[in-house]
Structures are given as C-alpha cells and as structure tokens.
Amino acid sequence: MKLFYNCNFFEEKRVNNKFSVYQEELVLDSFVRDKAKFKKIKVNYDCFWKKSIFFDISRPCILIPIRDNIGLLRFTLQNLKNFEIIDNYNVIVIDDRSKEKIQNLLEEKVSYLRIDNRKGFNFSMLNNIAAKICYDLDCKIIILWNSDLWCKDSKTLGTILSKHNQHKATVSGTKLIYPPQSMSLDGEVDTKNIKTFFKSKLNGFWRETVQFGGDIYITDSFHHYGRFKNPKDYRINCDRPATFITGAFQVIDLEKFILLGGLNPSLSKNYQDNDFCFKTIEAGEKIYYFGKDSSFYHDESTTLIENKIDKQFKSDQVLFKKIWNNKIKDLL
Numbered sequence: 001m002k003l004f005y006n007c008n009f010f011e012e013k014r015v016n017n018k019f020s021v022y023q024e025e026l027v028l029d030s031f032v033r034d035k036a037k038f039k040k041i042k043v044n045y046d047c048f049w050k051k052s053i054f055f056d057i058s059r060p061c062i063l064i065p066i067r068d069n070i071g072l073l074r075f076t077l078q079n080l081k082n083f084e085i086i087d088n089y090n091v092i093v094i095d096d097r098s099k100e101k102i103q104n105l106l107e108e109k110v111s112y113l114r115i116d117n118r119k120g121f122n123f124s125m126l127n128n129i130a131a132k133i134c135y136d137l138d139c140k141i142i143i144l145w146n147s148d149l150w151c152k153d154s155k156t157l158g159t160i161l162s163k164h165n166q167h168k169a170t171v172s173g174t175k176l177i178y179p180p181q182s183m184s185l186d187g188e189v190d191t192k193n194i195k196t197f198f199k200s201k202l203n204g205f206w207r208e209t210v211q212f213g214g215d216i217y218i219t220d221s222f223h224h225y226g227r228f229k230n231p232k233d234y235r236i237n238c239d240r241p242a243t244f245i246t247g248a249f250q251v252i253d254l255e256k257f258i259l260l261g262g263l264n265p266s267l268s269k270n271y272q273d274n275d276f277c278f279k280t281i282e283a284g285e286k287i288y289y290f291g292k293d294s295s296f297y298h299d300e301s302t303t304l305i306e307n308k309i310d311k312q313f314k315s316d317q318v319l320f321k322k323i324w325n326n327k328i329k330d331l332l
Contacts, residue, residue: 003024004024004025004026004040004265004266005261005264005265005266005323006261006262006264006265007023007124007125007128007129007132007261007262007263007265008021008022008023008024008265009021009023009128009129009132010128010132010135010258010261010262012132014136015047015049015132015133015136017048017049017050018046018047018048018049019047019049020044020045020046020047021044021045021047021125021129022042022043022044022045023042023043023045023125023265024040024041024042024265025040025041025042025043025119025122025265025266025268026038026039026040026041026266026315026319027039027041027266027312027315028311028314028315028318028319031314031318036318036319036322038315038319041119043117043118043119043122043125044117044118045115045116045117045125045129046115046116046117047113047114047115047116047129048112048113048114049111049112049113049133050103050111050112050113051111051137052090052108052109052110052111053108054108054109055090055111055137056090057137057138057139059088059089059090059139060089060090060139060140060141060142060143060161060251061089061090061091061092061130061134061139061141061142061143061254062080062085062089062090062091062092062142062143062145063092063094063126063127063130063131063134063142063143063144063145064076064091064092064093064094064145064146064147065094065096065123065126065127065147066093066094066095066096066098066102066147067095067096067097067098067121068098068099068100068102069100069147070100070101070102070105071185072147072148072185073093073102073105073147074105075150075185076147076148076149076150077091077093077105077106077107077110079150079151080151082151083151083153083154084154085151085154085157086107086109086110087109089143089157090111090134090139091109091110091111092110092111092112092113092130092134093106093110093111093112093113094113094114094115094126094127094129094130095112095113095114095115096115096121096126097115097116097117098114102114113129113130113133115129119268120268120312121268121269121312122265122268122269123247123263123268123269123272124262124263124264124265124266124267124268124272125263125265125268127142127144127262127263128262128263128265130142131254131257131258131262132258132262134254135254135255135257135258139254140253140254140255141161141164141251141252141253141254142251142252142254142257143157143249143250143251143252144247144248144249144250144252145248145249146247146248146249146298148298148299148300149176149248149249149296149297149298149299150179150183150296150297150298150299151296151297152295152296152297156174156294156295156296159290159294160172160173160174160251160290160294161251163239163288163290164251164288164290167286167288168286169251169253169286169287169288170252170253170256170257170280170285170286170287171245171250171251171252171253171276171277171280171285171286171287171288172245172250172251172287172288172289172290173212173242173245173246173249173250173251173288173289173290174249174289174290174291174294174295174296175210175212175213175214175231175236175237175289175291175294175295175296176210176211176212176213176246176248176249176295176296176297176298177208177209177210177211177231177295177296177297177298178206178207178208178209178210178211178297178298178299178300179207179208179297179298179299180207180208181204181207183297183299184299185299189203189204190202190203190204190206191299191300193300194206198228201228205228206228208231209227209228209229209230209231210226210227210228210229210230210231210233210236211224211227211298211300212224212225212226212227212246212248212298213225213226213227213229213231213233213235213236213291214226214235214236214238214240214242214289214291215242215243215244215245215289217243217332220325220328220329221328222243222244222274222328224246231295236291237291237292237293238289238291238292239288239289239290239291239292240288240289240291241286241287241288241289242277242287242288242289243277243278243281243287243331243332244273244274244277244278244287245273245277245287245289246273247263247272247273247276248298248300249296249298250273256280256283256285257276260276260279260280260283261279262276263275263276264276266319267316267319267320268312268315268316269310269312269313269316270313270316270317270320271316271317271319271320272316274320274324275320275323275324278324278327278328278331281331282327282331
C-alpha cells in the first residue's frame with residue numbers, strides 16, 4: 001500500500017478538537033515527451049473540529065467542503081433546512097482555509113471542521129479527514145456532497161440510502177440535473193462553467209437537463225453519461241450497477257472507505273472520484289447508480305471555475321493515467 005495514494009491519518013488514534021495530519025503526496029515535477037517525473041512532498045494539515053451537540057452517530061454524515069463563498073453556503077444550508085435534511089442527518093461543513101467567517105454562519109445543528117495547509121486545495125484530504133472523524137465516532141455512512149448540490153424534495157435522499165443498503169453497495173449515487181434559472185445565485189442565464197466549457201449550450205439550453213446520468217466508457221476512460229439529455233430518458237431514469245459515480249454526490253460505506261485508503265491524497269483536485277470507484281471495483285465491492293425517479297440539482301463547478309485547469313489539474317491527470325491506464329479495461 002503506497003502511502004501517497006492512501007490517507008496516512010487513517011492509521012492514527014482518535015483526535016481532540018485541535019490536531020494536525022501529516023500526509024505524503026506526489027506532485028508532478030516535469031512532463032517531457034510523455035515522460036512524467038513526480039516528486040514526493042509532505043503536507044501538514046492543521047485541523048479544528050467542533051461537533052454539533054445534536055450529532056447522532058446512527059445517522060449518515062453529509063460532508064460539505066467549501067472555501068469562502070458564504071452566499072453559496074447560505075443558499076445550500078437553507079436548501080437542506082427547507083427539506084429537513086439538517087434535522088435528520090449529520091451535516092458537516094468542511095472549511096478549507098476560508099478568509100470569510102464560515103463558522104459564524106452555521107446553526108447549532110451543523111458540525112464544523114476547519115482545515116488549513118500551505119499546499120492549497122485538496123478535495124481528497126478535506127473529505128478523508130472528515131471521514132476519519134466520523135469513523136472514530138462509530139458512524140456507518142458518509143455522503144460526499146458538493147457545496148453546489150441541492151435537494152429537490154425531502155424524500156429522495158432517504159430513498160437512495162434505502163436502495164444503497166438493500167443492494168449492499170459500497171458506493172452509490174444518483175441522477176444530477178442542472179438547476180433552473182430561478183435557482184441561479186447571480187441571476188445569470190448561463191454560468192461561467194457553461195460559458196467556458198460548453199459554449200454550444202448558451203442561452204439556457206442546458207438548464208434542467210442532465211449533468212450526470214450514470215457512467216459511460218469512451219476511449220479508455222469513464223465519463224458522465226447523458227450530459228444535457230432529458231432527465232426522463234429511460235437510459236438515465238433507471239437503477240443499475242455502475243463502475244463510476246461522480247464525487248459531487250456519493251453515498252459511501254464508511255468502514256470500506258477506510259479499508260480502501262480513502263480518496264487518493266495525491267489526486268488533490270480531480271479524478272479522485274474515478275480512482276476511488278476503480279479501487280472499489282478492483283476490491284470486488286459494489287457500485288450502483290440509482291437514477292430511477294430520483295435526482296438532485298447540481299450547479300456544476302460553481303466553486304472551482306476560476307482555477308479549474310491549472311498545474312494541479314495537470315498533475316492529477318498525468319498521475320491518474322499512470323495508475324489506471326493499463327488496468328482500466330480490466331474493470332469493464
């Protein structure tokens with residue numbers, strides 16, 4: 001087991017409210033003529049944990065990483081409150097080096113975890129550290145939940161969890177739909193993500209279409225199936241086994257998450273969802289897509305659009321291919 005592909009923190013004992021995590025990670029040093037050279041670094045994550053007095057270990061734990069963006073977080077938490085998610089689940093806001101006073105926004109039913117480091121954004125470690133805390137508290141299920149993911153009703157999450165348990169899945173997900181303009185935070189018809197990466201869909205033609213409709217294998221890689229299709233398409237509005245579930249929303253068996261090493265710390269920004277799903281399949285565990293009459297809204301890349309493609313993206317891309325390119329067909 002390579003330390004820089006697995007969370008070192010999982011081997012440590014229970015933590016206090018303040019603690020530090022030291023993690024070995026790989027980063028791309030050079031990439032010349034398709035030959036990659038990586039260097040090993042050690043990153044220190046300084047953490048502060050405040051558990052809600054209403055925390056109930058019998059409930060699944062929703063993990064929501066965010067940096068600043070108080071307006072977005074306020075909107076998301078209000079959505080979870082409107083549909084009684086905060087009342088029935090453990091909601092943990094993971095504050096990634098924010099300058100804004102994130103903690104002051106939280107009501108007493110929401111737990112708070114602040115994580116500081118000098119390297120920068122690491123989606124994997126934000127969720128790994130929160131997951132380990134939940135594991136030490138004897139929780140059974142974690143739910144990776146993007147800060148730009150919103151409920152449409154109060155029943156869907158419970159339905160997906162019931163199916164997750166019924167099928168004895170290790171990872172499961174559901175259909176994600178682009179939100180209507182009425183839910184736009186800035187009132188714009190098209191988001192920066194659409195304007196930048198999907199220019200053919202300008203003028204709102206993408207709204208209320210599919211963002212994630214399950215997985216599909218194309219040219220040696222797994223992708224989102226059904227992007228921009230009708231959510232009622234029978235190939236999308238269904239339940240089926242899967243090989244990949246997007247990290248924007250994943251229901252995960254916590255014990256198996258820990259045993260599999262968690263999200264890859266060396267994939268800081270991208271591909272850690274693919275990587276974990278592939279490790280799950282390789283270990284003989286089950287992944288399911290439960291899209292039958294179930295969905296959430298996902299305002300894709302609201303928090304990352306300014307730096308979506310950078311040096312870390314390149315590092316993640318090259319490393320992911322190095323790990324899986326020769327094995328990916330065996331997963332089919």
